[in-house]
Amino acid sequence: MNITVIGTGYVGLVTGTCFAETGNQVVCVDIDEDKVERMKQGEVPIYEPGLEALFERNTRQKRLSFTTDLKAGIQKAEAIFLALPTPPGEDGSADLTYILGVAEQLSKIITRYTVIVDKSTVPVGTADKVHNTLAKHLDESLFDVVSNPEFLREGVAVDDFLKPERVVIGTQSDKAKSLMERLYKPFVRQGNPIYFMDEKSAEMTKYAANSFLATKISFMNEIANLCEIVGANVDHVRIGVGSDSRIGKRFLFPGVGYGGSCFPKDVQALARTANQNNYDFQILNAVMDVNDRQRKVIVQKILRYFDNDIAGKTFGIWGLSFKPNTDDIREAPAVYIIQELLEHGARIKAYDPEAMENINRLFGEKVQLCDDQYEALIDVDALAIITEWSVFRTPSFSVMKELMKAPVIFDGRNLYEMDFMKDQDFYYESIGR
Incomplete structure (x- = not known):
């Protein structure tokens, strides 16, 4: 399949490289000319274990290429993955400027049926916004918008992509569903599921997953702080709690709070979505407060x-x-x-x-x-x-x-x-x- 990935950050570069590894022709598009030139010269711009070997093999075998030219980059694309930044605004909401800006550009240059895939972590309702932006200049028969959230953990992102626990695909189009199923089939040969659902549910799934994991971390940090006060040992508590199969052993290690590109941003964005819909998501607000304190x-x-x-x-x-x-x-x-x-x-x-x-x-x-x-x-x-x-x-x-x-x-x-x-x-x- 011919695939274009727009954006070459952690998500975009891992996505493009791993799709190329299963035999697809992948073009990665980025506006950063220096970064694109370095990738053309064989330099991997991020540190991610296992990525460099796949990157080198697929560029050498000409399945993975890079360009700053959006029109040329999507010329043959059957699927276009949007892996663009969604930084938090001052109010915590995800900034969709990059995604909607690229959608506006795509609406003027797509000439045949293409599946547009939201790979970035985006608020509920973003697929509708992308669809409406594309429809301004493009006949609706020429595209479908799919929500396909990523569940990649930095440090093991390559393994997570090649051997996913699950793939979540949000679409109500049979045509898009068929294409996405064919694209992901090589990654789930051991029987791990591909879950199809509507676009909004797929968008919510990503935020819900990350927010729940962040909640586990903040909860355990609160337990740790209380352990210090009462004279208990959180290591023993963690083992005792984690042995319960309903709870699980992971994300129970106390520390100095969560960070990174996902948890802080996603928790803020989900809380903001709740506020915009007049819902007081008290647990999420507490999770963020605990994390802010724990950092210090x-x-x-x-x-x-x-x-x-x-x-x-x-x-x-x-x-x-x-x-x-x-x-x-x-x-x-x-x-x-x-x-x-x-x-x-x-x-x-x-x-x-x-x-x-x-x-x-x-x-x-x-x-x-x-x-x-x-x-x-x-x-x-x-x-x-x-x-x-x-x-x-x-x-x-x-x-x-x-x-x-x-x-x-x-x-x-x-x-x-x-x-x-x-x-x-x-x-x-x-x-x-």
């Missing part, structure tokens, strides 16, 4: 330890991306923690396996970026662990003590056992223990 819990622990005076003190930071195995720092807890520490007059030395270039763009010389995790410990007053990269799980504690001014660790991801850290003679604070 490490700073509060640090201030408490140093008697609220950290001006001139130096802190090591391990982990800058919002989660391991990605370079994405959008809404990353580390960003908020660094900002708070800087505002209190502290100095920062930081290390992350992949995200330092992005942090440098954000903070510049305000944050000293280090070549490895141990350099980030030289002469620091304390270490804060923010992201649970595997490389941080089994460090040399003897080397750490030699490098640090004092053996003090604030662990936002509960990487180490409490008794072990006591035996190592570290002052060690974590979350909920």
Whole structure:
């Protein structure tokens, strides 16, 4: 099949590359000329495990190509995937400017029947808006608009696409349904389901899924905070709760809050949708409030330890991306923690396996970026662990003590056992223990 993907962010590039991997001819379109040129030269613009090998193979075998020319990019397309940014506005609602702008352009250049697929995470009713925008200049017999939300987790996005737990497709057109079913069939050979539903239900499914997962995280962070007060251990509570099959083990790890490109934006957007429809979605509002507070819990622990005076003190930071195995720092807890520490007059030395270039763009010389995790410990007053990269799980504690001014660790991801850290003679604070 001939496919066009408009937008080459995490979703667009993974989508295009994985569709090419099953034999389709894929053209990726982006307005960023420099980015497109780099991709043409074989450079993958994002860090995502497993993506580079597929990218290289499919560009070499000419199934995956890139252009800034929208008209040329859709010339042969049977399906056009819109994988465009939907950033949150000041009121939390998703900004559809990019999606509707491209739909307006497409309405003037499509010449034969094409399925237009909303791959971006969009509010309920967006498929109708895209349909109406296309219909301004285009006969309705020449297109169908489908909602096909992505459920990709950064860090394992390639596996998620190639072996999806489920595929959700929102369409009421038999013609579009047939095309989408044929397109996704190679990915569900083991029997995982393709769910067909109406467009609005598909749009709601994505928001509901992410908001529920965010709710689990915030709930467990509240439990962790209460555990500290009453003297319980959240690790034991998590295991006990997670063994209930009705609840499940995942997304029960306490920490410094959720971040990334999906959860914060999607929860805000769903809450905004509720407000626009005069519904008070109290749980979602609480989830967001808890997450905002949780981002600062490490700073509060640090201030408490140093008697609220950290001006001139130096802190090591391990982990800058919002989660391991990605370079994405959008809404990353580390960003908020660094900002708070800087505002209190502290100095920062930081290390992350992949995200330092992005942090440098954000903070510049305000944050000293280090070549490895141990350099980030030289002469620091304390270490804060923010992201649970595997490389941080089994460090040399003897080397750490030699490098640090004092053996003090604030662990936002509960990487180490409490008794072990006591035996190592570290002052060690974590979350909920």
